[in-house]
Amino acid sequence: QVQLQESGPGLVKPSQTLSLTCTVSGGSISSGGYYWSWIRQHPGKDLEWIGYISNSGKTYYNPSLKSRVTISIDTSKDQFSLSLNSVTAADTAMYYCARDGGGGNWYVDYWGQGTLVTVSS
Amino acid sequence: DIVMTQTPLSSPVTLGQPASISCTSSQSLVYRDGKTYLSWLQQRPGQPPRLLIYKISNRFSGVPDRFSGSGAGTDFTLKISRVEAEDVGVYYCMQATQFPYTFGQGTKLEIK
Numbered sequence: 001q002v003q004l005q006e007s008g009p010g011l012v013k014p015s016q017t018l019s020l021t022c023t024v025s026g027g028s029i030s031s032g033g034y035y036w037s038w039i040r041q042h043p044g045k046d047l048e049w050i051g052y053i054s055n056s057g058k059t060y061y062n063p064s065l066k067s068r069v070t071i072s073i074d075t076s077k078d079q080f081s082l083s084l085n086s087v088t089a090a091d092t093a094m095y096y097c098a099r100d101g102g103g104g105n106w107y108v109d110y111w112g113q114g115t116l117v118t119v120s121s
Numbered sequence: 122d123i124v125m126t127q128t129p130l131s132s133p134v135t136l137g138q139p140a141s142i143s144c145t146s147s148q149s150l151v152y153r154d155g156k157t158y159l160s161w162l163q164q165r166p167g168q169p170p171r172l173l174i175y176k177i178s179n180r181f182s183g184v185p186d187r188f189s190g191s192g193a194g195t196d197f198t199l200k201i202s203r204v205e206a207e208d209v210g211v212y213y214c215m216q217a218t219q220f221p222y223t224f225g226q227g228t229k230l231e232i233k
Contacts, residue, residue, distance in 0.1 A: 045211065045227055046224070046226065046227075047170070047213060047215075047224040047227075048224075049221050049222035049223065049224070051221075060220055062220075062221040063221065064221070096169055096170070100217070101175075104154065104156070105175075106152070106156075106158040106217040106218070107158060107160045107172065107175040107176065107215075107217055108160070108162075108172065108215070108217070108222075109172050109175070109181065110172075111169040111170055111171065111172075112169065113169055114169050
């Protein structure tokens, strides 16, 4: 069974860049035609889809965050990463990495445990 | 963006009794391939969301058969035939038919 684990700083200063990495185990990130997503959950519990990347590097970002977001993938390490720049307090959230089934199976089936990121000086 | 609206926002239920949650989308969720990418997620306290149902009515691996999904177009329902204590948590519907993916605001299931 595939497992995902987020890692990265839990505290980021305003205007700086939030950087998180997701490590995938139990299967290669390169196989199966899956897409690899980032989703966040604000303290009020609302879920927001940030974007995803395919194993070939194709990305799609939420237009509300597109100007600040980059998702990248390192297939040699079975990892994908999130970079969100110019953060503010509104970016404080639990950040989850997750797997999307891809073509014909567009649903998020496996989630990481999540990592809490607080934006504060 | 497609807006997903859930009702009720809170659902107190007696153990062993059924529960039902509705989700309405602001646009049809039928994709160009003819499939409908509507999922239901369960989030237990302190846990990440977990996939329960995908493509309206398909139970994900390991999900008990007391959970069922139905609906079409813009109106969808999650039903629990007999609520158990472990079902306490927040339930979300999610659409993956159109970018960006969007979620309902969540329905809190609690035991009376």
